[in-house]
Amino acid sequence: MKRETMRAVRRPADMPLDGTWDFQLLPTPDAQHSDAWETAEVPSLWTMSSPQDRPFYTNVPMPFDEMPPTVPADNPTGLYRRLVALRPEPGTRIILHVGAAEGQLTVTVNGHAYAPSTDSHLEADFDITDVAVDGDNTIELAVAKWSEESYLEDQDQWWQSGISRSVWISIVPEIRIADVVVHADWDHERAIGSLRLDVETAGLAQRRDGGYKVRVEAAEHTAEADIAARVAAPTLPKPAKERDSRPAPMLPDDVMDLLSIKAASAPIPTEFRAIPNLGSMAMPTFGIAGTAKAELLDIDVQPWSPERPALYDVRVTLVDPDGADIDAVSLRVGFRTVRIVGSDLLVNGARVLIQGVNRHDIDERTGRVISRDRMLKELSLLKRFNVNAIRTAHYPNDPVFLDLCDEVGFLVVDEADVEAHAFASRIPDDPDYLLPIVERVQRMVLRDRNHPCVIAWSLGNESGHGAAQDAAAAWVRSTDPSRPVHYEGAIATDWHGGRSATDIVAPMYPSFAALEGYANDERTDRPLILCEYAYSQGNSTGGLAEYWRLFETLPALQGGFIWEFTDHALDIEGDGTFRYGGDFDDTAHDGATMLNGIAFSDATPKPAMFEMRGIFSPVRITSDAADALAGTIRVCSRRHFADLSDLAFELRVETRDGAVSSTPISLNLEPGEETALTLPAEVASSLAGDDALALSLSVRTARDAIWAPAGTELSVEQVVLPRTPRPLREAGQPADVTDDGAIAHPLLAAPPELCLWRAMVDNDNSFALDKRFVRSGFFSLTQSSVEVEKTDDATLVTIRYATAWDDEVVHRRRISEVAGGYRIDEEVSLPEGTRDGLRVGVRFELEGRFDDAEWVGLGPWENYPDRHSSALLGRWASSIDDLATPYLIPQENGTRGGVDHLEISGPAGVVTVTSAQPLHVSASRHTLDELEDATHWWQLPDSSRTIVHLDIAHRGVGTALLGPDTQRVHRLAGDHYAWSWELTLTPRTS
DSSP states (O other): OOOOOOOSOOOOOSEEOOEEEEEEEESSTTOOOOSOOEEEEESEEGGGTOSSSOOEEESSSOSSSOOTTOOOSOOOEEEEEEEEEEOOOTTEEEEEEEOOEESEEEEEETTEEOOOBOOTTSOEEEEOGGGOOSEEEEEEEEEESOOGGGGGBOOSEEEOOEEOSOEEEEEEESSEEEEEEEEEEEETTTTEEEEEEEEEEESOTTOOOOOOEEEEEETTEEEEEEOOOOOOOOOOOOOOOOOSSOOOOOSOTTTTHHHHHHHTTOOOOGGGGGSTTGGGOOOOOOOOTTEEEEEEEEEOOOOBOSSSBOOEEEEEEEEOTTSOEEEEEEEEEOOOOEEEETTEEEETTEEOOEEEEEOOOOBTTTBTOOOHHHHHHHHHHHHHTTOOEEEOTTSOOOHHHHHHHHHHTOEEEEEOSOBOGGGTTTGGGOHHHHHHHHHHHHHHHHHHTTOTTEEEEEOOSSOOOSHHHHHHHHHHHHHOTTSOEEOGGGGSSOTTOOTTTOSBBOOBSOOHHHHHHHHTOTTOOSOEEEEEESOOSSSOOTTHHHHHHHHHHSTTEEEEEESOSBOOOBOTTSSSOOBOTTTTSOSSOOGGGGOOOSBOTTSOBOHHHHHHHHHTOSEEEOSOHHHHHTTEEEEEEOOSSOOSTTEEEEEEEEETTEEEEEEEEOOOOOTTOEEEEEOOHHHHHHHTSTTEEEEEEEEEESSOBTTBOTTOEEEEEEEEOOOOOOOOOOOOEEOOBOTTSOBOOTTEEEEEEEEOOOOOOGGGGOGGGTTHHHHHTTTOOEEEEEEEEEOSSOEEEEEEEEOTTSOEEEEEEEEEEETTEEEEEEEEEOOTTOOOOSEEEEEEEESSOOOEEEEEEEESSOOBTTBOTTOEEEEEEEEHHHHSOOOSSOOSOOOEEEEEEEEEEETTEEEEEEEEEEEEEEEESSOHHHHHHOSSGGGSOOOOOEEEEEEEEEOOOOOGGGSOOOOGGGSOOSSEEEEEEEEEEEEOOO
């Protein structure tokens, strides 16, 4: 006995079995259980609670030292047992549904075992009718951690074990609708839909008596179709013995040639035409027994798209020969088409840009057990941040997730549970794995093909390329020609190759130059959609705007899927002590490589997500500051399918004192339409003011939706006005400094001093950078000499530093006292030939308690030179604690760029910084050493200190761990830097 064939139709849970089961964790699948049962919740993963078998994380290597297809001898097995009361009824079947089991699942009912199911991310259904009894039935679910197919599940995630999705029993009629395949097409030229259904029944395939029908009801239309009955197999005719009369000729000579002639499309010989209509004769066709085809053509419906996800209820009813309804299923259907035309992927006839993310199943508290509420929370967040596509990295998700994608509106690349990363050069052509790989792809397609959200089938991830992928692709194209096939492994070494296994060029982490080269290559004839890019580990995701400059301006490039949505850290205890690889005493692990989301593990957005939000905005201002100052702006809709009637817009002017002149405006553009907009008089007047910084266009939802209430902000577009240097006060008199050239003041716990180092972000440690920053030696600066000289209006300080490798850095300062503080002119000379570094600036620490910060510059969120295109110029305020970004591995964080005014205040006083040139600034509770020494954010000491960094140059964050380094324009340039600033210190008086 084995599991049932995968179907697209889902039956309801007549008997939910989620809840408490008896449980034992055995050392091997063959071990005998004891009488000492514990309990476990279903669904849940025992690795999230059992002290004997904990989560562990590897990226590429398998977590055991074996070769495929060997199964490790150490193979923990979870045994779940439950008594279920059943009452089998004649004419019904009892189907046990296991949503997903992490490992190899073996089902046993009343001592009768079924063949194992080995796909950890697809359901398995078992017909238990023939082994069920009237009364209590013992159901056992044994989940072995390892199997021969574990080598196909080597995804970059936690290794977990247990039952991860819901379990239930369905009671279905013996004669029933087994499956329905939906073909819901949208003709964008005629603006009309068509619905074709392939219906398969159970219990009718062997019947020769006809009369069964299916009735289809959709969009106020109805159609019926007959169920094909079984037809007797044809037999060879016997020679006729009637010779009483001469038979009339019926066929020409050599009639058997006709079939091959027609198949070859060859001309039909003249003598064949002697019989009328012979050339157009067709062999009789018969429907497959037990199936029917129904259609509703030219129906008035709205198309489904991610921007307007219109869904229709379709009901399919099985009718017996007496006209009685004996079974029915309901479907939610969206009308849309997907085509590749030349090098363009078209949805409903429109070329679409994929604003996508890769998404794993991960919940910080439950592992890969994902509730519907969590799914909707994640999808709502992504929708509010203008994401339109999801790749189900790297396995099929719960069908409920796809239901929500249909409803909320996302394009989905549905990925098979195939990643043989550790043995990618071997497994694709290994005969032992041909059928398992193909079957995993098949079962995904058979289950998910009715979802309008699914626009492409992915054969898997990082599994090389061989016969298995070619076979799977061939099957997919034959079974579902309505969607393209996607597979990165087929083009990994040649973007113009791999056609047997992919219709889309889907590379990972390419350089900008490579993308430009592909777009301009005369051989290019397929769309390019990055399956992974903008690697987001730690403080990262630099260069996203440059990717999108290319996507929006070059042919064949159609976006991609950011790696990835959320971090994978686990907070098993619920106390905020998030953990990553190695934190569960797993000796072989890949550490923090799992912390690469644009959101934290609890789905809290990181600053990079706001950068993405702005780049993915539904509208774009395409004009410049000169147009705005002249009273007009040009606005373009970036949508592909829908107008802007569901959005609300507001203009405001950002000034040095805050936002003014907020004015609602009307802006209802068609997809891709651009218009000129005359600014309201109040807005234009404020924009002409001396303190105006930028014009902002706020985009919000205009009505409630399942994913956001009305008024939810989706983006803010800006036109930034030209900025003139801030005037500083003229030098007053020489400042008093200490013997080592430092400023002394009651509000300074540590005076301003040169700083060339940051707590390295993860990308700074990329192997591709070859320890570049450690080689600079800037992490250690030791004063080698100090010279102090006073003039009429300033104190001149020259400090020479030796780096860790004894290179010389010279810091010259001109310090003057001005009312309430100091004017400081800085000049820094790095070692000759310096071509890169992390920062050039000063840092100081304040004495006493400071709580709040206000600044004029880019904000409100953290931003860096290569990740600031969506940051907004204006006046911003924050508590100092909230300026920090709590990356789980502490590193450089909390910086804001473009700042020429900073005010820090608290019980101790007020400290003001004014700069002639925009600076990169941060105010933090922790020192660089504390950030670099801690391995988890929650290990940092509680602190009320205030450490301020002011940088004239700060390196971008890039994506160098996997992908391009920050562009040269965002690296430190040259070896000489100069800037001027004022520091005003005002102690608070009681």
